[in-house]
Amino acid sequence: MAEELVRLELRDRVAWIGLNRPAKRNAINDAMLAALDAAVMQAQASARAMVIHGNGPCFCAGLDLSEHGARTAEAVFHHSRSWHATFRRIRTGRIPAIAAIHGACVGGGLELAGACHIRVADPTALFALPEGSRGIFVGGGASVHVARLIGTARMADMMLTGRALDAVAAERAGLVTYVTEAGGALAQAEALAAKVAQMAPLTVMGVLQALPRIQDMAEEDGLFVESMMAALAQTGPEAQAGLAAFLEKRAARLGES
Missing domain, CATH: 1.10.12.10 (Lyase 2-enoyl-coa Hydratase, Chain  A, domain 2)
Incomplete structure (x- = not known):
C-alpha cells in the first residue's frame, strides 16, 4: 500500500496535517496537493484549529519540478489556479491554521506557510523564493500574500538575488510570528492551537x-x-x-x- 502523502490526525479539537514525502523534502506534486486539499476540508469540518507541518528533514521544499517541465502555458496557468484554490481554502476557511516550520520552507512551501494565519519556526527554518534563479515565477499566491507579509521590495530582493531568511530574520521581516528553541515548533504550535480552539x-x-x-x-x-x-x-x-x-x-x- 502506498504511503499517505498527507497525514491527518485529530487530537481533541485540533487537526494535525503532516506533509509526508520526506524523501522528496515534502515537495508538492499534483497528488500531494489533492491530498492536502482533502485533508484541509476534513479539518474544516471536524476541528476548531489546524496545524500544518512537515514530516522528515523540512517543512516543504516547494513545487515538485519533476512534474513541471512538460506542462504547456495553459496547463501551468490552471495548475497555478489549483494551488490558489487549496491555499484559499486554508486562508479563508472556518478554522485558524498554524504552520509549524523546521528546515526548508521555500518556494511553494513558503506560499503554503503564507496561507496560514500563524507561523511558528525553530532555528533550523530557512525561507526562500528560488523561482527567480530557476527562470520561473511564483504561482501559489506569493505575489499577493507573501508580499503583503514582508513587503514587495523585500520579496523582489528574495526573488532577484536568491536571498534566504533564517528564522530570526523572517520574524523581523514579519513573515514568522514565533521563533522557538531548536525542535520546539511543534510544541509551540500545539499550545497555540489549543488556545485558538477555545476562541468564540x-x-x-x-x-x-x-x-x-x-x-x-x-x-x-x-x-x-x-x-x-x-x-x-x-x-x-x-x-x-x-x-x-x-x-x-x-x-x-x-x-x-
Whole structure:
C-alpha cells in the first residue's frame, strides 16, 4: 500500500496535517496537493484549529519540478489556479491554521506557510523564493500574500538575488510570528492551537473573514465592517459568558494561561 502523502490526525479539537514525502523534502506534486486539499476540508469540518507541518528533514521544499517541465502555458496557468484554490481554502476557511516550520520552507512551501494565519519556526527554518534563479515565477499566491507579509521590495530582493531568511530574520521581516528553541515548533504550535480552539466562533469568523477584507477597504468602509463584526461578536453567547467571567473575576488575567 502506498504511503499517505498527507497525514491527518485529530487530537481533541485540533487537526494535525503532516506533509509526508520526506524523501522528496515534502515537495508538492499534483497528488500531494489533492491530498492536502482533502485533508484541509476534513479539518474544516471536524476541528476548531489546524496545524500544518512537515514530516522528515523540512517543512516543504516547494513545487515538485519533476512534474513541471512538460506542462504547456495553459496547463501551468490552471495548475497555478489549483494551488490558489487549496491555499484559499486554508486562508479563508472556518478554522485558524498554524504552520509549524523546521528546515526548508521555500518556494511553494513558503506560499503554503503564507496561507496560514500563524507561523511558528525553530532555528533550523530557512525561507526562500528560488523561482527567480530557476527562470520561473511564483504561482501559489506569493505575489499577493507573501508580499503583503514582508513587503514587495523585500520579496523582489528574495526573488532577484536568491536571498534566504533564517528564522530570526523572517520574524523581523514579519513573515514568522514565533521563533522557538531548536525542535520546539511543534510544541509551540500545539499550545497555540489549543488556545485558538477555545476562541468564540464569531470572533474567529471576524478574524479570518472580516479582518483580511478590511485591509482592502477604504477607511470608512473598513470601520463600518468592524462595527458590524463587533455587534455580531459581542452579542453572541460565548461573548456574554466571557464577559460575565471577566466581571466576576473568574477569567484568567492578561498573560495568564
